[in-house]
Structures are given as structure tokens and as C-alpha cells.
Amino acid sequence: MKYKSIILILSIFILFSIASVSAGEVDDKIMMSDENPEIESTPIENDLKTTDDNQVLSKANDDKLESMKDNEVIGDDSDSNTSATFEDLRNEIGPGGIITLTHKLYTAGPSDYPIDITWENSVINGNGAVLDLNNTVDTAFSLRHKNITMKNLTIKNGNYGSEESGALIYVYYPDAKILDCNFINNRRAYGAIIIPEDSDNSVVTNCTFINNTAGKQLAGAINTLARNIVVTNCYFSENSGHECNDIYSEAYSVTADTCIFKDVGEIYNVEVVPPTVNANDFITVNNSGEKLTFDLKTNSGMSVENGNISISVYNKNNDSLIGEYSCLSGEGWTVNLPAGFYYAILNTEYAGFEAINRTITVIPNIGYYINVTPVTTSSKTVNLTAKSNIPTDIIGGKLVFILPNGDEINGTYDSKDTWWTMHTFEDYKTYEINATYTNFKMATVNSATITVEKANSTIYLDDIVLDYPESETVTVSAEGATSITAKIDGKPIIVVDTFTIQISDLDAGNYTLAVTTIPDETHLSVTKTVTITVNKASVKIIAFDLELKLDDKSKVNYALEPEDTTGLINFISDNPEVANVASDGNITALSAGTANITITFKGNKNYEKTTKTIKVKVNKVNSTLIIPSQELEYKPSLNITVDATGATGIITKIDGEDTKTDGFTIEIPVDAGTYTLTVTTIPDKNHNPVTKTANITVNKVNTIIGANDLELAFGEKTKLIYLLVPEYAEGNITFSSSNPEVANVSTIGEVTAVSVGTANITITFEGNKNYEKTNKTIKIKVDKANSTISIGPSVVDYGNSLNVTADTTGAKGITAKIDGENAKVDGFTIEIPVLDAGIHTLTVTTIPEENYNAVTENATITVRKVNSTLTVTDITFDYKTKGIATVTFTGATGVKATVINQGQANVTVNGTNITVSNLNAGKYTLQVTTIAEDNYNPITKTASITVNKLKTTLNAKSIATVYNVNK
Structure with missing residues (x-):
């Protein structure tokens, strides 16, 4: 939290002083008139800059001062984790250089001594640290070279030794800079800072001096014998010394620029230079939130952002006090006053500052505007106008027109809400005109365009009508033009003698003639369009x-x-x-x-x-008929088609006998032979009938039998597949075999494979009156047949053997293997010996007969595991002892045992003995499982366990005593 009690007290003091000023004194400072009241103001300094090195301390409560740089609260100890000793500080600084301290708190002790900084141009940046001298060390720093800077450091509690001891900072060489430092609660012979002779041109800037005492002489804060010393923007409070309290100068060369002195008798031989406050007369809108700003600067031109400004506001009409206000210079004051006329007396707590007066005008908040009027004209001299509701009679000032190049032209108030001025523009073009008001910036400004353009030239021309292929010469009349150009439907045409055009070579239709003027200096080019109509010619x-x-x-x-x-x-x-x-x-x-x-x-x-x-x-014309002589091949359904034109049909005869027709197709119902065909057309409406004859020869049909050679296996039967071409041929088919002992064929064409070998089968078509005889011989090859064998899977329990019999055909015997090893066979029976448990493969191969091939088939033999055997004896033993069960087993390598649901029990298996212990008295079940061999399944059996309780024993000794022994 920011404490500003000192500033507030000083402000109240100043305000009471101002309030006590007589009406006559106020009248001396204020010049008023009924029409345009004005308040005297001091010259204003503009465009002054601030730098990071010139940050200002807010002057607040003596215990807590806020730095604008880092918001460090002066006087508070930092976190102990960042604390260090004075010796640590000495080691960090060394002889000097560009140093930034790394701790927040340094504490001195009785054995510490001053730190000498001996390097030229050193900059010691305290980085907001606090140096607590802890009532030890007479001098904290000795600056023993030129141009040494100390900044951002707080030094406190320097109360060591006698009043003969030195200062906190002892400056031995010129051009020293003490910046942004705080000196609090120190007692030294020569105050906080001493600048002896020959340390000229040193500066103390933005520093705070609170409760510092010069024990021997001079001032409590700054003592100097050097020349040209400048103390800027520093705060002094509760300091004391023998000669004065705050600054003592021996050489009359100290300037205190923009400083606050809270003590009486604060300086000696010091030139006090107050700051300047740049504040303008202020016009605002009621409740707009606009701020009256203050540009507070030191005499050297450094901006002071947080200087306290006190503001006493009076009614301009009757000098009555409206209120007392204050703000920081960098923040400004929000003027929240009713609409009216006021003046303000502005003051600061800086030494030497004289109060200044400024007027404040608050107008009603009704939404103020400036609307520039747009204009389009052919004259370069234009009357610029604007409408505005800004109350000129109240706030004064002027509306100013702003040209595109930034030039400003004062407007003249013509009538209510209207301003005007005359301006001559150089070129024909469009200009954007803006506006502003000289002492009122709260209005909404709407700019406007001023368009200065030339007048249009004029063309006189009517529509044109022609008959194709006519042409015409047209002379165009124009004003404000030196010549013309012309286009027909966008295509340029030649202009003769400036204004004459030739219209020719146009097809019939409508055209657009566009004539454009080439203007003189004072006119614009225009284009006029007319219609050219070219009418079509008659045919x-x-x-x-x-x-x-x-x-x-x-x-x-x-x-x-x-x-x-x-x-x-x-x-x-x-x-x-x-x-x-x-x-x-x-x-x-x-x-x-x-x-x-x-x-x-x-x-x-x-x-x-x-x-x-x-x-x-x-x-009409004769119909046509074309019947060439025909030589045909017999078919059961035979016909021919004649070509005829101009006919709807035909009438036909074969050898004088009528025959059937279908359209122009004639049915030929005859066997093979030679015949005469007579055809007569039935004409259509456009033709006459005609008759023609032709010879027809019907030949026997050649036949072909198609069949393929066959390959059969011994004993196989099949019916021959053959094809007689043509398919409609009718007649007997016969079959014969050249070797019936190998392949025999029946009368219906069924072939039987009798033995291995080859035979020829002949297929014969006998033919008849309409079909020729034909035959086809094919080859029949008879191959050996595969013998067959049938054998299914077998299942047997381990330890047993079995016989397997194979069913075969075409075989005189068999051979067999089990898992690749030869097996014993008796005829068609295979002996299966005892096999290990698992799945085995039986492979059987036929020994074929003469007309057969050998075949091999596989079958599986599954040998199932048998259960191992197990016997277990029951166990009985006493609690805290062990019991032994005896087991017998076959088909197993051993057993494993456990007591059911008794995880604490100890069970040990040793061969055929099982030892059980660690059971409480009671009944239990022993579960035993065989560890089976490869050909056996494990088996589990149980036995009872009985643990007997132990018998208890009791021993007692005789006791002898004497009655009432304690009395």
C-alpha cells in the first residue's frame, strides 16, 4: 500500500493558505469578461522527454517510500535468505567496475570498515538492496576516482562512534552521481553525503533523506565544499544539523532543482529552482471521464511522473470554492464537475513553486459533432461548409478545415451551427476534407469529399437507318470538343475531317455507334451512343x-x-x-x-x-423379279427367297404344282433331284406384275462323323460320344472293334475296357436317298486301374497290442509300416505291437494284380495313456510331533503331497514316505498326487490326518508362612 501522508499534509496546508487569500488578491490574478473570460497562465514547456535513469520516487510516509522503478518498499528488511554481511558487500564491489548487487539486505558489524571504490567510471547498482550499518562503520563508501555512480541503494542506521566520524558516502573526486538512493535514520559528523572541494560537477538525483543528523556541524543530509553541485528531485524530512537541516554549501554553487524540504531552516547557500507545470486551460464534456493533464518537469527538463499536484477549484461566476483535489502529475485529474465555468489554482509541494491559474469549462454532454458537407462542382473555387453543434458562444475557439496535405484553414461562423470558408483547388480531382475544433477535441468528426471536376462536352447525333448494302457519311455536331473518335460495336472507325465518319460495309442488323469527344481544356470527354439500323434486302x-x-x-x-x-x-x-x-x-x-x-x-x-x-x-413402273437357277443341298426343311421390287407377294409352282410361300420365301418340299420353278409377282399400287422361271437342283448331303480317341482304365465302361453332321441327317449307325479282347463295343456304342492294350472302334453312318454314307475310326487305349485299399483309424490303451485288417481290390497282398518302421503282415492283417502313448502313423501299400497299380494309404493309431496307481495310509500323531504316511504307486516316478487348506503345515516327501508336522490338534485331509511317467496319467488320492492333543501336567510346591508376621 502506498503511504503519502506527508504530501497530503503539505497539500492541505497549501490549500488552506490559498483559501485565505483575499478576494482582492484573487482579482489581481484573474481577468474576467462577460464574453470571453481568460485566466493568466505561465509559459508552457513542451516536448520534454524522460529516461529510465531519471525515474522519480513517490514521496510518501517517512517510513515507507515507493520507487517508481521496482516498487521496493524502503525500510523493510528483505527475506533472510537473501541477506549478506558487509564483508560480502565489500567482496561483491571490490575496487569497482560495473557492479549489480545480488542480495536484498547487507548488515554491518563492529569490525567492518569503509569500502573504497577506486576505479574510474564505476557503476554500483544496489538493485534495490538495503545496507543496515547496524550502528557500526563510520563511512560506508569512499568514492576515490572520477565519475563513480552509486544508485538504487538504501543506507540506514549509521550511528557509529563519536560525532567526529565521517559521512555515509564520502566523495573525493569530481563527476560523482548519487542516484535513486535512500538515507534513513543515520547520524554522522558530516551528514549522509559529503562532497569536499575538488569534487565538482557531482549530482544527487531522485534521492530520499529522512531523519539524518549531522553530529558535529553542517547539515544532516548533504554537505559540500565543491562547485557546480546539482541536487534534483530529492525529498528531505526530519533531518537536522548545526548549520542547517538538509543541504549545506560552502561555495554557493549548489542548485536544488525540484526538491521537497519538509524541515525548517533546511538549506544554506543553495539556489532553489522550482519545477514547471505545463497545464492548459481545459474544456471538456460533462461526465466524459476526460482528464486534465499536467506536464511536471524539473528545471533541467526531466519529467516528474508522480509529483503531487493540488487543485483548488472555484466557481468562475462568484469565486466560491467548489472543492479541493489532488493527483499525481503522471496520472492527471479526471474532471468530474457539473456543466459550468470554473478556474483552478494549481500548486505543488516543491520548494520555490508558485501557484498557477487555469480555466475549466464543462459543457453539457449531448454528443458533439462536426460534419463536413460533401460538394461536387466544376469550379475550382469551392465554398467549404461544415455543420457543428459545438457551443462556440460558450467555449470560444474556431472550427478549422483540414486539407489533404495537412494545411488548415480557419472557418467563419455564418449562422447557427454552420461554418464556412472559400478555397481554390489546383487540380480537377476529389479531395478528402477533414475538420477539427481549436480548443475542443470531444466532437465526432465526419469528413467529406470535395469533387472538383470539369463540365461535360456535348454531342448532337441521331439514330441512323440504312437498307443493305447502303452506306452513309455522317457529320457529328459537338460543343466543348476539338475532335471526336468513334466506334461501331466497340471497333474503332476512321474519323474524316475532325467530326465526319463514314458508315459502310455493314451487314443487316442493329449496331451501336459510340462517339467520344476529345475535349478542350475546360471540358470533360463524353460519349454518346446511337443505333445504326441496316434493314435486310428482299429475295x-x-x-x-x-x-x-x-x-x-x-x-x-x-x-x-x-x-x-x-x-x-x-x-x-x-x-x-x-x-x-x-x-x-x-x-x-x-x-x-x-x-x-x-x-x-x-x-x-x-x-x-x-x-x-x-x-x-x-x-407407275413394272415390278422386278430376280430368280437365278438354284443348286441346293438337301434339308428336311428347304426354301429359297427371291428378290422382287414393286410387289406385295408372289405366286409359285414346282413342276406345275402349287407350292407354299411366306412372303417372298418359297418352300421346296422335294427330295434330292432337278425341278422347274415358276414365280409371278403380286404388284403393289405403283407397279405391274411379271412372271419368271428357273431350274432348281437338290443334291444329296455330305455327312461327317466327329469323335475323339479315348483312354480308359481296366474294367471301366463308357458310352461313345460322337457327332453326326448335319445334325438332322437320318439313318442307321453301326459300331465295330478291331480288338474286342482289349475293348469291346456294343450295338448301342457302349465300350468296355476288357484288358490292358489298344483297339480301334469304327463308327459308320449307312446313308440314304438324301444323305451320303460316312464313317469314323477312333483309338481306344486301356490302362491299368489303381488298386484300392480301405483302412480306418485305431485306438488302443497303452500296454495292449492289436491286429488291423485292410480291405482291398485289385491287390494280391499288402505291405505296412508303423512310424516309418516295417510292420508284420499276415495276408491282409497287420500286427500292431505295444506302442508308447501318443498318435502313430500306419502306412499300408497294396501289392497289385496284373491290371492294377499299387496305392498307399495312411491311418492313425492312437495309444491312450492309462492311469497310474496309488495307495496312501492314514496318519495319527500327537500335537507338536510329526506323522508319517506310507504310499505305494505304479506308472509314476514319485508323488507330491499337501494338507488341504493348511498352508502352515510342513509336508515332506521322501520316496514312499510322507512326513507331516506343524499342525494343531484336530482332523485334516492329506492330498497326494502321483508324478506320472510318460505313458500314464497322474492320479490323486486322500488320507486322513489325526493330530492328538497333549495331556497337561501340573506341578506345585508346598508353602510355609507365619501368620501376622508384619506386626
């Missing part, structure tokens, strides 16, 4: 009627006038079943009768559409 068709025979072709003979007319011609028949006309004008006579052909010139972009109709007559 005539010349053509004559036609007479044609059926199927004749002819082209329509026509001509166009004018002769050079070009374009598409279309033809259409009103009766295309009689006379059809193609798109190229070719006519086809399709049927006897009459048709009208319409010739249409479809027109084009330059010529009108037109039509002409002619008559076409079509006469």
Missing part, C-alpha cells in the same frame, strides 16, 4: 413443275434474284410418300401420285426469307 425464287417415273431422281431447278444472293435453301414435300425431297434439293419419286415441293430461302443476316411451291407428278 425472289424462280422454279417450275416436274413429271417423274417411280424411283426416278431429279434435282429441283431454281434460281434466286438478285443473282448474287447467297444463303441456305430448304426443301420440303407435302406428300413425301409420293415424292421425297432431300436437303440438297434432290427429289426421289417414291410412289405414284402428286406432291407439292416448297422451296424456301431461309434468309440470312442481310436478306429476307422467301418461298416458292412447285408440283411433282410420279407415274
Whole structure:
């Protein structure tokens, strides 16, 4: 929390002093008039900068001062974890250099002595640390070279030795800088800082001196014999000395710039220079939150951001006090006053500062605006106007027009809410005009564009109408132009003699003629468009009627006038079943009768559409019939087709006998031989009938038998598959074998493989009156057949043997192996010896007969494990002893045992003995399981365990005593 009690007390003191000023004194400082009241103000310093090295301490409670740099609370001890000794401080600084301290608290002791800084240009940055001298060490630092800087350090509790001891910082050389340091509760002969002669041009800036005492003489804070010493923006409170309290100067060369002295008799031979406050007369809107700002600077030009400003506000009309206010210079004061007229007396607590007056005008908050009026004109001299509701009669000032280049033009107040000025622009173009108000910045400004443009030139031209292929010369009338350009449908055309254009070579249609002026200096170019209409030309068709025979072709003979007319011609028949006309004008006579052909010139972009109709007559012709002599091959259903035109059907006879027809197809119901065919057409409406004859020869059909060689196995039967071509051939089929002892064939074509070897089978078609005889011989190969063997899987228990019998065909015996080893066979029976438990493979192979091949089959023999055997004796023993059970077993390598649900029991197996112990008295169950051999399954059995309780014993000794022995 920030404590500012000292500043507040000083502010209240100053305010009471101001309040006591007489009305006459106030009148001396304030000049007022009814129309434009003004308050005297001091000159204002502008554009002063601040730097990081010139940060300012807020002058607050003597115990706690806040630094604007790091918010360090002066006087508070830091965390003990960051504490160090004075000797640590000496080691960190050494002889000097650019040093930043690393601890927050350094504490001195009785044996410590001053730290000498001997390197030129050293900078010792305390980094906000506190040096507690702990009432020891007479001098903390001796600056023993030029241009040494000490900054950001607090030194306190320097009360060591006699009053003859030195200062906290002893400056031996010129150009020293003591910056942003605090000196608190110190007692020294020469105060906190001593600057002897020859240490000229040293500065003390942004430092605080509280409760420092010069034990011997001079001042409690700063003592100097040097020249040109500057103390800037420092705070002094409760310091004391023999000559003065705060600053003592022997050489009259000390300047105290912007310092606060809270003590009486604070300085000696010191020039006090107050700060400057740059604050303007202030105009604001009620409840806008706008701040009155203060630019507080030291005399040297350093900005002071947290200097306390006291503000006494009075009513301008009756000088009554409105209120007392304060703020920090860097924060500004929010003017929260009712609408009205005020003046403020501004003061600070800095030594030598004289109060200043400023006017404050608060106007109602109604939303103020400046609206620049947009203008479009052909004159370069323009009347600029703007509307504004800013109360000029109350706040004074002027509306200023701002040109695009930043130049400002004062406006003239013409009538209510209107400002104006005249301005001549250099060029024809658009300008963005802004505005502002000289002493009021709370208005919303709406800029506007001023467009200065040339006047349009003028074109006089009417629409144009032509008949294709006419042309025309057009002269254009124009004002404000030196010549023209022209385009027809966007394409430039030649301009003759400045304003004359030639319109020619245009197809029929509508065109846009665009004429554009080339303007003189005072006009703009304009473009005018008119319509050019070119009408189409008329066309005539010349053509004559036609007479044609059926199927004749002819082209329509026509001509166009004018002769050079070009374009598409279309033809259409009103009766295309009689006379059809193609798109190229070719006519086809399709049927006897009459048709009208319409010739249409479809027109084009330059010529009108037109039509002409002619008559076409079509006469009948003889039908046609083509019957060449026929030599045919016999089929059960045989027919021929004749070619005829102009006929709807035909009438036919074979050797004078009527025969059936289907359309133009004639049925030939005869066997192989030679015949005469007579055909007469049945004409359609457009043709006459005709009759023609032809010879027909029907030949026998050649036949072919298709069949493939066969390969059979001994004993196999199959029926021959063959194909007689043609499929419709009818007749007997016979079969014969060249070697029936190998392959025999039956009358129906079934072949039997009798023995191994080869035979030829002949298939014969006998033929008849319509089909030729044919045969086909195929080869039959008979191969050996595979013998067969059937043997299933077997299952046997370990220790047993068995016999397995195989069922076979085509075999005279068998051989066998078990898991690859030969097995004993008796005929077709295999002896299976005793095998280990598991799955074994039995492989059996036939010994084939003469017409058979050997085969091999596999089967599985599964030998199942048998259970091992186990006997266990019951156990009985006494508590805290052990018991032994005896086991016997077969098919096992040993046993394992446990007492059921008794994990604490000790069970030991040794061969056939099981020892049990560690059981309480009671009944239990012993569970024993065999550890089976490979061919056996484990088995588990149980036995009872009885643990007997032990008998208790009691021993007692005789006791002898004397009655009432203690009396």
C-alpha cells in the first residue's frame, strides 16, 4: 500500500493558505469578461522527454517510500535468505567496475570498515538492496576516482562512534552521481553525503533523506565544499544539523532543482529552482471521464511522473470554492464537475513553486459533432461548409478545415451551427476534407469529399437507318470538343475531317455507334451512343413443275434474284410418300401420285426469307423379279427367297404344282433331284406384275462323323460320344472293334475296357436317298486301374497290442509300416505291437494284380495313456510331533503331497514316505498326487490326518508362612 501522508499534509496546508487569500488578491490574478473570460497562465514547456535513469520516487510516509522503478518498499528488511554481511558487500564491489548487487539486505558489524571504490567510471547498482550499518562503520563508501555512480541503494542506521566520524558516502573526486538512493535514520559528523572541494560537477538525483543528523556541524543530509553541485528531485524530512537541516554549501554553487524540504531552516547557500507545470486551460464534456493533464518537469527538463499536484477549484461566476483535489502529475485529474465555468489554482509541494491559474469549462454532454458537407462542382473555387453543434458562444475557439496535405484553414461562423470558408483547388480531382475544433477535441468528426471536376462536352447525333448494302457519311455536331473518335460495336472507325465518319460495309442488323469527344481544356470527354439500323434486302425464287417415273431422281431447278444472293435453301414435300425431297434439293419419286415441293430461302443476316411451291407428278413402273437357277443341298426343311421390287407377294409352282410361300420365301418340299420353278409377282399400287422361271437342283448331303480317341482304365465302361453332321441327317449307325479282347463295343456304342492294350472302334453312318454314307475310326487305349485299399483309424490303451485288417481290390497282398518302421503282415492283417502313448502313423501299400497299380494309404493309431496307481495310509500323531504316511504307486516316478487348506503345515516327501508336522490338534485331509511317467496319467488320492492333543501336567510346591508376621 502506498503511504503519502506527508504530501497530503503539505497539500492541505497549501490549500488552506490559498483559501485565505483575499478576494482582492484573487482579482489581481484573474481577468474576467462577460464574453470571453481568460485566466493568466505561465509559459508552457513542451516536448520534454524522460529516461529510465531519471525515474522519480513517490514521496510518501517517512517510513515507507515507493520507487517508481521496482516498487521496493524502503525500510523493510528483505527475506533472510537473501541477506549478506558487509564483508560480502565489500567482496561483491571490490575496487569497482560495473557492479549489480545480488542480495536484498547487507548488515554491518563492529569490525567492518569503509569500502573504497577506486576505479574510474564505476557503476554500483544496489538493485534495490538495503545496507543496515547496524550502528557500526563510520563511512560506508569512499568514492576515490572520477565519475563513480552509486544508485538504487538504501543506507540506514549509521550511528557509529563519536560525532567526529565521517559521512555515509564520502566523495573525493569530481563527476560523482548519487542516484535513486535512500538515507534513513543515520547520524554522522558530516551528514549522509559529503562532497569536499575538488569534487565538482557531482549530482544527487531522485534521492530520499529522512531523519539524518549531522553530529558535529553542517547539515544532516548533504554537505559540500565543491562547485557546480546539482541536487534534483530529492525529498528531505526530519533531518537536522548545526548549520542547517538538509543541504549545506560552502561555495554557493549548489542548485536544488525540484526538491521537497519538509524541515525548517533546511538549506544554506543553495539556489532553489522550482519545477514547471505545463497545464492548459481545459474544456471538456460533462461526465466524459476526460482528464486534465499536467506536464511536471524539473528545471533541467526531466519529467516528474508522480509529483503531487493540488487543485483548488472555484466557481468562475462568484469565486466560491467548489472543492479541493489532488493527483499525481503522471496520472492527471479526471474532471468530474457539473456543466459550468470554473478556474483552478494549481500548486505543488516543491520548494520555490508558485501557484498557477487555469480555466475549466464543462459543457453539457449531448454528443458533439462536426460534419463536413460533401460538394461536387466544376469550379475550382469551392465554398467549404461544415455543420457543428459545438457551443462556440460558450467555449470560444474556431472550427478549422483540414486539407489533404495537412494545411488548415480557419472557418467563419455564418449562422447557427454552420461554418464556412472559400478555397481554390489546383487540380480537377476529389479531395478528402477533414475538420477539427481549436480548443475542443470531444466532437465526432465526419469528413467529406470535395469533387472538383470539369463540365461535360456535348454531342448532337441521331439514330441512323440504312437498307443493305447502303452506306452513309455522317457529320457529328459537338460543343466543348476539338475532335471526336468513334466506334461501331466497340471497333474503332476512321474519323474524316475532325467530326465526319463514314458508315459502310455493314451487314443487316442493329449496331451501336459510340462517339467520344476529345475535349478542350475546360471540358470533360463524353460519349454518346446511337443505333445504326441496316434493314435486310428482299429475295425472289424462280422454279417450275416436274413429271417423274417411280424411283426416278431429279434435282429441283431454281434460281434466286438478285443473282448474287447467297444463303441456305430448304426443301420440303407435302406428300413425301409420293415424292421425297432431300436437303440438297434432290427429289426421289417414291410412289405414284402428286406432291407439292416448297422451296424456301431461309434468309440470312442481310436478306429476307422467301418461298416458292412447285408440283411433282410420279407415274407407275413394272415390278422386278430376280430368280437365278438354284443348286441346293438337301434339308428336311428347304426354301429359297427371291428378290422382287414393286410387289406385295408372289405366286409359285414346282413342276406345275402349287407350292407354299411366306412372303417372298418359297418352300421346296422335294427330295434330292432337278425341278422347274415358276414365280409371278403380286404388284403393289405403283407397279405391274411379271412372271419368271428357273431350274432348281437338290443334291444329296455330305455327312461327317466327329469323335475323339479315348483312354480308359481296366474294367471301366463308357458310352461313345460322337457327332453326326448335319445334325438332322437320318439313318442307321453301326459300331465295330478291331480288338474286342482289349475293348469291346456294343450295338448301342457302349465300350468296355476288357484288358490292358489298344483297339480301334469304327463308327459308320449307312446313308440314304438324301444323305451320303460316312464313317469314323477312333483309338481306344486301356490302362491299368489303381488298386484300392480301405483302412480306418485305431485306438488302443497303452500296454495292449492289436491286429488291423485292410480291405482291398485289385491287390494280391499288402505291405505296412508303423512310424516309418516295417510292420508284420499276415495276408491282409497287420500286427500292431505295444506302442508308447501318443498318435502313430500306419502306412499300408497294396501289392497289385496284373491290371492294377499299387496305392498307399495312411491311418492313425492312437495309444491312450492309462492311469497310474496309488495307495496312501492314514496318519495319527500327537500335537507338536510329526506323522508319517506310507504310499505305494505304479506308472509314476514319485508323488507330491499337501494338507488341504493348511498352508502352515510342513509336508515332506521322501520316496514312499510322507512326513507331516506343524499342525494343531484336530482332523485334516492329506492330498497326494502321483508324478506320472510318460505313458500314464497322474492320479490323486486322500488320507486322513489325526493330530492328538497333549495331556497337561501340573506341578506345585508346598508353602510355609507365619501368620501376622508384619506386626
